[in-house]
Amino acid sequence: xxxxxxxxxxxxxxxxxxxxxxxxxxxxxxxxxxxxxxxxxxxxxxxxxxxxxxxxxxxxxxxxxxxxxxxxxxxxxxxxxxxxxxxxxxxxxxxxxxxxxxxxxxxxxxxxxxxxxxxxxxxxxxxxxxxxxxxxxxxxxxxxxxxxxxxxxxxxxxxxxxxxxxxxxxxxxxxxxxxxxxxxxxxxxxxxxxxxxxxxxxxxxxxxxxxxxxxxxxxxxxxxxxxxxxxxxxxxxxxxxxxxxxxxxxxxxxxxxxxxxxxxxxxxxxxxxxxxxxxxxxxxxxxxxxxxxxxxxxxxxxxxxxxxxxxxxxxxxxxxxxxxx
Amino acid sequence: xxxxxxxxxxxxxxxxxxxxxxxxxxxxxxxxxxxxxxxxxxxxxxxxxxxxxxxxxxxxxxxxxxxxxxxxxxxxxxxxxxxxxxxxxxxxxxxxxxxxxxxxxxxxxxxxxxxxxxxxxxxxxxxxxxxxxxxxxxxxxxxxxxxxxxxxxxxxxxxxxxxxxxxxxxxxxxxxxxxxxxxxxxxxxxxxxxxxxxxxxxxxxxxxxxxxxxxxxxxxxxxxxxxxxxxxxxxxxxxxxxxxxxxxxxxxxxxxxxxxxxxxxxxxxxxxxxxxxxxxxxxxxxxxxxxxxxxxxxxxxxxxxxxxxxxxxxxxxxxxxxxxxxxxxxxxxxxxxxxxxxxxxxxxxxxxxxxxxxxxxxxxxxxxxxxxxxxxxxxxxxxxxxxxxxxxxxxxxxxxxxxxxxxxxxxxxxxxxxxxxxxxxxxxxxxxxxxxxxxxxxxxxxxxxxxxxxxxxxxxxxxxxxxxxxxxxxxxxxxxxxxxxxxxxxxxxxxxxxxxxxxxxxxxxxxxxxxxxxxxxxxx
Numbered sequence: 001x002x003x004x005x006x007x008x009x010x011x012x013x014x015x016x017x018x019x020x021x022x023x024x025x026x027x028x029x030x031x032x033x034x035x036x037x038x039x040x041x042x043x044x045x046x047x048x049x050x051x052x053x054x055x056x057x058x059x060x061x062x063x064x065x066x067x068x069x070x071x072x073x074x075x076x077x078x079x080x081x082x083x084x085x086x087x088x089x090x091x092x093x094x095x096x097x098x099x100x101x102x103x104x105x106x107x108x109x110x111x112x113x114x115x116x117x118x119x120x121x122x123x124x125x126x127x128x129x130x131x132x133x134x135x136x137x138x139x140x141x142x143x144x145x146x147x148x149x150x151x152x153x154x155x156x157x158x159x160x161x162x163x164x165x166x167x168x169x170x171x172x173x174x175x176x177x178x179x180x181x182x183x184x185x186x187x188x189x190x191x192x193x194x195x196x197x198x199x200x201x202x203x204x205x206x207x208x209x210x211x212x213x214x215x216x217x218x219x220x221x222x223x224x225x226x227x228x229x230x231x232x233x234x235x236x237x238x239x240x241x242x243x244x245x246x247x248x249x250x251x252x253x254x255x256x257x258x259x260x261x262x263x264x265x266x267x268x269x270x271x272x273x274x275x276x277x278x279x280x281x282x283x284x285x286x287x288x289x290x291x292x293x294x295x296x297x298x299x300x301x302x303x304x305x306x307x308x309x310x311x312x313x314x315x316x317x318x319x320x321x322x323x324x325x
Numbered sequence: 326x327x328x329x330x331x332x333x334x335x336x337x338x339x340x341x342x343x344x345x346x347x348x349x350x351x352x353x354x355x356x357x358x359x360x361x362x363x364x365x366x367x368x369x370x371x372x373x374x375x376x377x378x379x380x381x382x383x384x385x386x387x388x389x390x391x392x393x394x395x396x397x398x399x400x401x402x403x404x405x406x407x408x409x410x411x412x413x414x415x416x417x418x419x420x421x422x423x424x425x426x427x428x429x430x431x432x433x434x435x436x437x438x439x440x441x442x443x444x445x446x447x448x449x450x451x452x453x454x455x456x457x458x459x460x461x462x463x464x465x466x467x468x469x470x471x472x473x474x475x476x477x478x479x480x481x482x483x484x485x486x487x488x489x490x491x492x493x494x495x496x497x498x499x500x501x502x503x504x505x506x507x508x509x510x511x512x513x514x515x516x517x518x519x520x521x522x523x524x525x526x527x528x529x530x531x532x533x534x535x536x537x538x539x540x541x542x543x544x545x546x547x548x549x550x551x552x553x554x555x556x557x558x559x560x561x562x563x564x565x566x567x568x569x570x571x572x573x574x575x576x577x578x579x580x581x582x583x584x585x586x587x588x589x590x591x592x593x594x595x596x597x598x599x600x601x602x603x604x605x606x607x608x609x610x611x612x613x614x615x616x617x618x619x620x621x622x623x624x625x626x627x628x629x630x631x632x633x634x635x636x637x638x639x640x641x642x643x644x645x646x647x648x649x650x651x652x653x654x655x656x657x658x659x660x661x662x663x664x665x666x667x668x669x670x671x672x673x674x675x676x677x678x679x680x681x682x683x684x685x686x687x688x689x690x691x692x693x694x695x696x697x698x699x700x701x702x703x704x705x706x707x708x709x710x711x712x713x714x715x716x717x718x719x720x721x722x723x724x725x726x727x728x729x730x731x732x733x734x735x736x737x738x739x740x741x742x743x744x745x746x747x748x749x750x751x752x753x754x755x756x757x758x759x760x761x762x763x764x765x766x767x768x769x770x771x772x773x774x775x776x777x778x779x780x781x782x783x784x785x786x787x788x789x790x791x792x793x794x795x796x797x798x799x800x801x802x803x804x805x806x807x808x809x810x811x812x813x814x815x816x817x818x819x820x821x822x823x824x825x826x827x828x829x830x831x832x833x834x835x836x837x838x839x840x841x842x843x844x845x846x847x848x849x
Contacts, residue, residue, distance in 0.1 A: 035736060044771060046446070081359055082359060082524045083362070084509070155560055163557060163566060164552050279525060279553060283729060
């Protein structure tokens with residue numbers, strides 16, 4: 001067990017290093033940070049001086065080594081754009097992204113499972129056809145359009161919900177939450193719907209397919225023969241057996257939700273790490289971009305590590321295979 | 326359910342219709358101030374925000390006229406044309422209560438001139454700054470500098486003692502790996518005090534009750550809300566969540582102006598959009614003409630000007646929101662005249678025959694470098710010009726990049742043909758000549774991307790810096806413009822127009838440098 005985890009940890013570190021390396025290579029093509037930092041009045045010699053101070057004249061491998069050695073100590077430098085420590089910026093933006101990601105994952109799970117079960121139980125009803133068609137529309141429309149569409153309908157026309165921002169937040173000292181205020185909750189609704197739509201469709205279709213599969217199994221027939229109520233069969237037996245893959249997918253998708261919240265955060269001016277990243281890309285704020293990419297890689301690595309360990313615990317075959325070697 | 330929805334919508338509408346307290350203004354624009362350290366960035370958005378907290382010695386009104394702010398009087402010292410004397414306003418205090426005196430001005434100007442300051446270029450000709458008494462400051466220049474006061478409109482005054490106490494005597498150093506206190510904390514003399522700041526999210530300013538001005542601003546609280554996405558920004562105004570929106574996309578202006586309860590103020594910006602091309606004999610890198618440089622032929626440049634339809638660009642690309650011009654300077658600038666501003670009518674046939682005369686009857690190919698996120702509809706302007714030049718046989722390939730990638734191409738003279746915009750913060754033609762027209766050498770010609778070089782003009786341009794006789798100086802400016810326009814050193818298209826959208830009970834004038842001052846807002 002321990003050697004398995006250690007091996008996985010080493011692999012994770014390698015993945016992080018590779019991400020850092022690729023990110024660093026890409027940064028050379030996103031533009032010149034100095035040009036956007038100094039602006040129109042500056043002189044060529046100012047550019048050179050600043051580039052020297054920032055260490056941008058160092059060879060690639062020196063810059064990379066410096067970055068890694070600082071990153072290991074949790075130091076990502078100062079944002080070129082906002083002139084504040086990057087680790088602090090990301091930490092202050094993280095709660096917004098995490099709350100949004102969890103809210104939308106929860107929404108996707110609850111609504112997705114409900115609709116999936118309904119459409120599996122009544123595969124020929126009009127409601128099912130409608131839901132399936134709508135889900136296709138939902139999955140094919142770009143997130144940006146969905147966001148703007150929701151803003152137009154619910155904020156501009158109906159004026160029920162705010163169009164941007166996170167509302168009032170409560171500072172718990174280590175976490176600024178928007179979940180404890182009315183305006184915070186209202187602000188969460190539209191972005192959470194926007195972000196959840198894709199996952200919701202995915203989960204719904206997965207549950208529906210699994211459920212249809214399970215309902216054809218012999219033990220369901222026997223359960224019916226035993227005279228159990230439809231409710232017990234559908235939810236106690238059928239649904240339970242469809243949930244394993246759903247939980248796996250949801251867990252893995254949580255990483256993507258955090259990573260791909262970028263568009264949603266931009267549309268709703270949601271003050272999370274995604275919008276921080278977008279603003280940084282525009283002015284080539286390399287320290288923030290590097291730290292963000294490392295952070296996302298870290299999230300994926302951790303989630304995968306946990307999933308791997310869980311599999312190891314759950315699936316005896318992995319353990320036996322190792323023992324036999 | 327239906328009834329519930331109806332009730333809910335009625336409640337929501339009622340909530341939205343409740344007037345906000347008349348004194349609070351929620352002000353949205355696309356980006357946030359980069360820093361509150363007043364000398365760390367020379368950038369419009371940052372200056373605009375800081376103008377509410379800090380103050381400058383001199384300022385410009387919405388006409389672009391120079392006015393005293395913390396200085397009440399400024400003049401060249403009698404008998405010494407290299408010294409400027411500033412008389413300071415008395416009875417001004419910083420937000421922490423400290424008095425504003427000459428030592429603060431000396432400190433602030435020295436800080437603005439220091440190595441890590443991004444304002445230092447504006448003070449490059451200053452030799453020393455000294456306090457004569459508590460309310461008089463002398464600035465000794467390296468030579469006669471008749472227009473130095475123009476450079477002071479964005480140089481903010483800090484309190485010397487506060488800066489020393491908080492260890493912010495030096496400007497933020499990007500390379501140092503830590504941020505300084507002045508990036509997030511302020512102590513200015515301005516009409517508002519900083520209450521809270523969450524970068525990129527929300528900043529709150531409250532009225533400074535002890536401000537020196539006799540008339541208090543109508544707005545007592547400013548909530549500043551950066552909203553990066555244009556569609557969301559406009560939606561926020563339509564839904565009543567913000568009161569003033571800056572950076573309104575041109576395609577939304579008409580719709581907003583037609584919406585009840587909302588009005589749009591437009592006005593010219595001090596920024597000209599132009600095309601530039603490579604001069605010199607050396608063949609272009611991106612052209613199929615490999616033995617010479619077509620742009621170096623005056624006939625080709627004339628043909629291009631005749632082929633471009635500025636009014637069509639205004640009508641189609643800019644939706645009417647631009648002021649076509651025939652000279653690369655905005656009308657606010659000293660040296661601009663209506664004669665210079667005139668441009669020839671589009672004439673494709675004449676352009677074609679000029680091109681044939683020049684030896685390119687079938688035209689030629691070239692790559693046009695354009696930014697796509699810097700100026701209003703920059704990429705669309707370039708696309709339109711590609712089509713217009715195509716009509717006379719010049720086949721243009723468009724290379725469109727974000728400004729962060731466009732800038733290095735420009736600064737390193739790697740472009741054959743490019744689009745750029747130029748603002749003139751000093752409101753004087755010399756600023757344009759120094760950077761765009763003078764041969765690229767030393768302090769001059771930083772943005773002379775086409776490497777135009779005319780030694781005779783260079784000498785005249787250099788003389789502008791030290792000429793004290795303003796009448797003579799203006800005559801030289803006129804002479805230079807004549808050559809610049811005659812040679813078609815640049816191909817100007819239009820001056821940008823700014824649009825601010827706001828609730829219709831608010832009045833906010835458009836500022837030529839796009840630095841709206843919320844303390845000038847009035848309510849109906």
